[in-house]
Amino acid sequence: MAQAAAPEAPARRLKLVCPAGTPPALKIAVDQGADDVYLGFKDETNARNFAGLNFDERSLREGIDYAHRKGAQVLLALNTFPQPATWRKWQSAVDRAAALGVDAIIVADTGLLAYASRTHPALRLHLSVQGSATSHEAINFHHERFGIRRAVLPRVLSVEQAEKVVSRTPVEIEVFGFGSLSIMVEGRCALSSYATGESPNTHGGCSPARAVRWQETPRGLESRLGGVLIDRFAAADHPGYPTLCRGRFVVNGDTYYPFEEPTSLNTLELLPRLQAMGVAAIKIEGRQRSPVYVQTVTRVWREAIDACARERERFRVRPAWQEALAGISEGRQCTLGAYHRPWK
Amino acid sequence: MSAPALRRLPRPVGALARRLPRLPASVAFATALNLTLRRRFPAEVLDRLEGHTFAIAVEDAGVELLFAVRGRRFAPAARAAEPLLRFRAVAWDYAALAAREADPDTLFFNRRLVVEGDTEIALLVKNTLDTIDIPRTRGLLRRALRALAPR
Amino acid sequence: MTAPMKLALGPLLYFWPRESVLDFYAEAAAWPVDTVYLGETVCPRRRELRLEDWLAIGESLAARGKEVVLSTYELIESDADLRTMHAVADNGAFRVEANDMAAVRALAGRMPFVAGPFLNVYNAATLAVLADLGASRWVTPVELSREGVAAVAAEAPAGIETEVFAWGRLPLAVSARCFTARYYDLTKDHCELRCIGHPEGLAVDTQDGKPFLVLNGVQTQSASPQSLAGDLGGARAAGVTHLRLSPQPHGTGEVAAVFRAAADGALSPGEASARLAKLHAVPACDGYWRGTAGIAPAQAGHA
Structure with a gap:
């Protein structure tokens, strides 16, 4: 003091x-x-x-x-x-x-x-x-x-x-x-353009909205980007915007977030x-x-x-x-x- | 501002609202849109919305407001083909959004605001609404929300 | 009449046991590739081979007439990474492919270098800066279309060579995180080098069962190999001088043979694509080249 x-x-x-x-x-x-x-x-x-x-x-x-x-x-x-x-x-x-x-x-x-x-x-x-x-x-x-x-x-x-x-x-x-949070190095990620043709580097946006589709299905709410299924949500889930690195995919039979949870x-x-x-x-x-x-x-x-x-x-x-x-x-x-x- | 508690209309109000005819509500809503928002929407945005139908479902009131954009004006629409966009939320959350008391993304992440249909147009609408400064209207709404808030 | 397009064996992107790497390059000496890129570019923790080993491989390849280029890391984080990059830049024997601006700085004005695919050369102004500093070749970013490559190449300083990613799984992203370690619930610093058990990475499928991506440690690749075999004429017209073929555990020599024959006109685009299709479980893509989504299926023999 x-x-x-x-x-x-x-x-x-x-x-x-x-x-x-x-x-x-x-x-x-x-x-x-x-x-x-x-x-x-x-x-x-x-x-x-x-x-x-x-x-x-x-x-x-x-x-x-x-x-x-x-x-x-x-x-x-x-x-x-x-x-x-x-x-x-x-x-x-x-x-x-x-x-x-x-x-x-x-x-x-x-x-x-x-x-x-x-x-x-x-x-x-x-x-x-x-x-x-x-x-x-x-x-x-x-x-x-x-x-x-x-x-x-x-x-x-x-x-x-x-x-x-x-x-x-x-x-x-x-x-x-x-x-x-971006988990990929900024300026070094082409995941978005791989699925949609547009990326932050080339078009100034990741996962462009025009390529996004949300659809309620019997298996839950599905989000797609450029036609690629990014995630499926049960009613209790909190759906995120379908950014590729936040999607849930399957690796050797395990369905999980291979990159990161939102x-x-x-x-x-x-x-x-x-x-x-x-x-x-x-x-x-x-x-x-x-x-x-x-x-x-x-x-x-x-x-x-x-x-x-x-x-x-x-x-x-x-x-x-x-x-x-x-x-x-x-x-x-x-x-x-x-x-x-x-x-x- | 943490996500506020979910506030639904008292059940009798919801029941009453469900009995009101849909079209007059949509007429009133379209008129309100024309009065408050139309001139603040850039022409190119209205042109993107032109000819499409939109639905705003007020879930706790059991009401769905349907409107279309025609000739750069908002017009009431009858139930027709699937709307280009449908928003679903409770009355309180809509009011909080309009008053800028709630963040649309937060409500969306929590599934309190459900958006069905064309995502690009949904973002266009959201971003356009975000650019609009109507402090007096928002202030009034904010005061009303505070007055109505259950203790 | 311009010179025939050259074939370049890109850097090995996966982590293989030392013996497998030595065997691979011993075989590569006999393949019809003109240039071989060597060295670890993906993860500094992968140390089956030291710089001396890479230099020794380089010498034996150079003795067989190959142009040898040493590549630097695509992501530099630590002081140790910087030291490795400088050791590569100062190797004294071979040309260097710079994959970040720290490497460009280390090479600038000292010796000709290759501007790697991660330098983001999307326009002629950027290429002019790098050429000024000593770049003698640029490798296009995977996202750049044929029109984009042609336009940059058209304005490029005289003598600059242009290399495109012509075959293999596209390196799409890099992270500080290791997704292979994550799959095994391991932390990056205690990853147990599990990626050595996945010589082609870990396949990532969508929930509706479609092959989509590949986890390769900190790198994420496409599941489909990109193939430009259907449009080598277009590549040549765009000013491409070098075709990069990315190493895979099996069939890389056959890939090189097919591309050599196709580039020389001895195989039609359709035949070349058909032969390549047998070498990979997932159908090829070439959307980036055509200016659309990279994942779009390859159009064999398109104009």
Whole structure:
């Protein structure tokens, strides 16, 4: 107690990076205290290219105004891989982003990074998680060649591995804190296009809705993707969206989830460690989710990050936070993902 | 916001609602849609819905509201062919969704909101509704829900 | 008249006992393949062969006239993985296939390298960056269609070679998790190297009984082999210089013989596809090549 009054240098505050699939989600995220919001154009230049989602130029301009008035930054995701026939569309998206005054673009494609760094040297570049940079050497490559300022770590590394990356790169490191969990290395998964012809890399979406079919059958509710049976649900089950890696299949006669049960990532309890190791930003997944989701998750994480900055080692996760997050999680079950590896 | 407890209409209300004729309810619903949502739905979204029938089944009321999109307007529909989309939930959950008190995905994961039919159109509708800012209407709904909430 | 397309034996994606690997490459020396990719690319825990062993295999293959390329990991996580990658990059004897940007960084400006299929080269701008750093060949991502390959190849810097995945189960995804260990309810660090008991991986079927995927440790593959045997003319027209054949426990030599004959015009696309069909229990696919779902059945002899 005697030391409690001794002034300490304030810990560098973790930035909270929140998803905005729609203008109301952007406003709610900013109102609830997001430091950065990330969003995409209404097309396949970003990895959440879903019908009805995302921003056109007008709503983006309004969104940037709103965020900047309240001190938040806007990051534009251009994190899919352009092909020759569509290259100009991505190139023009970079140009429009620069002209509209976004605070950074989040890019995965090497050619597009080269174009952006050459053409818009003042535009801040973030390396997308789709860029699959899993080591400090891969991240430093992008820093040396394209001057990236921040990199989003793929969700495959343990805390120890993430810590090593942070300590060996001049680039800010952003890690995923909460949301739907990808168990494959981002940018290295073609399961969706194998069944449907469209993947995050090529079309900005995994398991596109046009390829999804739900059907009530005598054996239960069946979900199919591109005609492939992904799962069957009994009445008591909680059906997940038919993403391939969350399906139930048969291996040597055993029917189970060969990849993973539907779960959500939740790293609240790692906050003190992430802060201490010098992680720059925590990313919340979910541009496809509703404003209600964004509101809840932003509020909880804002409170938690602020509490962690004040309390440091004394920081404890509040049960009310976990309860709130559990209520909006897919699959009702949260894990620490790869950060803590019970499966390792 | 954890998933709220399931709240059903009191049984007498449900029984009463079941006796009401379906078409007038659908007429009233389509009118309400035209008043609150039509102008906020982008034309290209209405065009995607054009000519299709949609069903909103209010399970505890035993009511199914049927409407179609014709000429970029919502119109009541009689029972006809299978609708392109059918939503099933209880009245309370619909109201909570409209008030932005509940998250549609959460209700879906818990099978409180069941969606049958074309998934892409369902996502389009969900995402479009998410883009619509009608704070006054949502605020009113929210207050009504709080007032009605069983203690 | 351009040069005939070359055949490349891709890296061995499965975990086989040491003797099986040595036997496989001793046989491969006699197959009509021009290039052989060597080394462990899937899982750092698989250590039946050390780098010295791979180099020795490489030397014997090189002595038989093969071009030898050493491949790096497709996923690097730990410091040990990085050290292995650097040892491969610095091997001093053979060209290297870089499968992540850390490997590209290690090779850049030092020696010509192969830009591997996991570098996500979807456009000419990306290929130009890699060529600038020393890439002399690129292996297309599995998702890229014939039109996509042709368009990138058309704008490629002069002299760059183009390799496509022409035969075998497609490597579709990689994870930090091991799905073979998961099947056995083992953790990854105590996996007991169970994948060595599955020389072709573990078959994953749908609940309605259709072959779908294959678990190969941290890698997930297609159950159907992709076959471009029906469209080698199209591949050549698209600018493809190398056809990658992925090793399988049985019949890889026959696969090479069929592709050699088909590429030389001695076998029609239909005949080639018919002979290949006998070598695999699951019918072939080629949807990616045609710009659709990868799983779509191969169209033997399509235009």
